[in-house]
Amino acid sequence: MLVEALPSTRAGNYIAGQLIKSCISPAFNYGEVQAAESRNDFMHKMGIVLKELKECRTALKIIRKKQLIKPVKKTDPIYKESERVDRHHSKKYRNC
Numbered sequence: 001m002l003v004e005a006l007p008s009t010r011a012g013n014y015i016a017g018q019l020i021k022s023c024i025s026p027a028f029n030y031g032e033v034q035a036a037e038s039r040n041d042f043m044h045k046m047g048i049v050l051k052e053l054k055e056c057r058t059a060l061k062i063i064r065k066k067q068l069i070k071p072v073k074k075t076d077p078i079y080k081e082s083e084r085v086d087r088h089h090s091k092k093y094r095n096c
Contacts, residue, residue, distance in 0.1 A: 002019065005069045006068055012068055015062060019059050023082075026089075030049050043093070050086070053086045054086065057083070057086060060078065063075055
């Protein structure tokens, strides 16, 4: 797990906590999206998913920029996947 590779420093621990919350939260919130009761409800819940995905990507960008995990290349797969998932859900949101 990526968070286990972060250094045991204040910054590393803080970002690890943010990653755990913001990168797992979209999966649980997407379950709520699937149970939306109206178009407005869907849009609201999908907006929450997108905000969490963006927060996750921001944390990953910080990890990469500050080189908290070395080599930075180790973060490539999860960063690319976060971009893919964000694009996918953003497209879904725009098409509603």
